[in-house]
Amino acid sequence: MKKLTKLCILWSLMTSVLLHTLYIPAVNAEESSQTLTILFTHDLHDNFLPVESVQNGDKQYAGGYARLYSAIQTVRAQEQNVLLVDAGDYSMGTPFQTIFQTDSPELRLMGQMGYDVVTLGNHEFDYRAEGLADSLQTAVNSGEPLPQMVQSNITFPVDHDGNLTDSLEHLKQSMEDYGVKEYTLIERNGIKVGIFGVMGADSASKAPMSEVQFEDEVIHAKRVVDILKQEGADIILCLSHSGTWPDTSKSEDEILAKKVPDMDVIISGHTHSTLEQPIMAGDTIIASGGCYGENLGRIDISKQDNVWTLLNYELQPINETIPEDKYINQQIQNYKTVVEDKYFSLFWKTYDEVIARSPFSFPRLEDMYPVHNESTLGNLISDGFIYTVKEAEGEAYEPIAVAIVPIGTIRGSIPEGDITTAEAFSISSLGIGADKLPGYPLISAYLTGKELKTLCEVDASVAPLMDDAQLYMSGMNFTFNPNRLIFNKVTDTSLVNEQGDLEEINDKKLYRIVAGLYSAQMLSVVGEKSFGLLSIVPKTKEGTPITDFEKYILHDGDGNEIKEWYALDHYLQSFEEVDGVSVIPEYYNHTQGRKVVDDNGNLFAILSNPNHISLVVYGVVLVAAGFVTFIVVKIVKRRRKKSFDFLD
Incomplete structure (x- = not known):
């Protein structure tokens, strides 16, 4: 009997332990089902391959889709409910962009990597509406898995007769064929996630040739959030290509979060911000993981007491410690061959061809933006413009006074070591020419001496307000004092001739300048950025204002457009050789x-x-001061009179 009792007790204990053991996974499974992991990227800019840099003399490599995919797969193996999203500017920045229209490698690779949802950035419009339309159509025609695309504040303007242009009609149809939506609902283990995309004002302003328009993102975010709430979304995620800034009054995604508080998460692209900790705007999580795929962003949120709470936020560096996925790496190598065949072969070049060597590192682009001064990289690129045009024009060359390079058109830098064709392209990779080939071409125009001085004032006064406006120039020196009144900061200017001698600038004389197509077009809008106080109007040799800049594109002896990147490439090969x-x-x-x-x-x-602008300001200040003094004197006299009357 005692033996039977002992056996019963032992059986009860074993059963209890077994039930307890079985019960724990059940609890964990329930908790896991209420936890969502959001993996995110933004501003990848076609960086399929790792980005090279030199730190303390050692070469380092960051990013690369093959390693990025390995990191993504590791998280998927560990977590139950995973979403992978991108907040735009997935294209433009490396030679892979040259097959954006013909092969759409960006969307196809993202599809193979299992991206759930992406949105558009301003750089997806670099090849205009027609280019994006072709890319979307090519992706669809591939028959491969593709990420869902969301965009909620885009509009298609019509002409006076209510018709779309052919290119906009093509884009609209391609977006429909691709299945672009304002928003999408994705379910993960019973968790309904509503995801939508917007483009902010600053980003939209940097797609001047897109042909489309982007309406107020706050209005459309409110509208879509209301729809998602009605459709039962548990979590609302916004893919915003708007960005964050240190100045919170201008930080578009922080403003968006405050005005549309029902969003749970904003993945913030455009400004290439690296937020080591998320910005919390009320209950909204704002996340940014830097650019070029150098980090994989991760957010873990869990439902606790019916409220979604941030459990974890981290940026995982994508570096050489992560193995490359062989399949994705092979796909990239295949696309690399396509780039060589379809683009670089037109210039008799190959992707990895070593064109030059640098015994030192140039400043990194991210270090150039915060500092308002001369840049050795800007000097190199602008000098290259003049050198290449002079070589192309030969005996017909007319001296160029100034070559202009805005920082906004520089997309990379040069580390110490060998420089390849691909790297030269990536530095000046933006845009497309009239020949429909990737790369902005150089154009020739004329400015008066007074306008050349105004260029310097644009750099000195406008660049602090709009960082992309910082200018690097060959052929002109200037000095400015940042403490002086805006639009009157420049204190000295002079031209530098081919012999290196300084020359005084004649205000009324027309001088030849060279710039990229986009840069030259943007010079015409300086008046808007300076509240109409500064004016620069690119002209023909005869002094007629230019309206169609494509007519003044520069060509080589074979009739090919001289691309910005090619000018740099050509100049880099001109130096004295070693080995x-x-x-x-x-x-x-x-x-x-x-x-x-x-x-x-x-x-x-x-x-x-003081210049005329300062004189006007000083005059206004003096008049205002005089008026205030007059009022004060009148008030004092009146009070004194009342005092005397009281004494009487």
């Missing part, structure tokens, strides 16, 4: 006094030599 390879001279390891910042806070330095 059969052109080597960048030490000259470009130092600045040359082309842009001098005179940070003088002395009152005389600030107020001396």
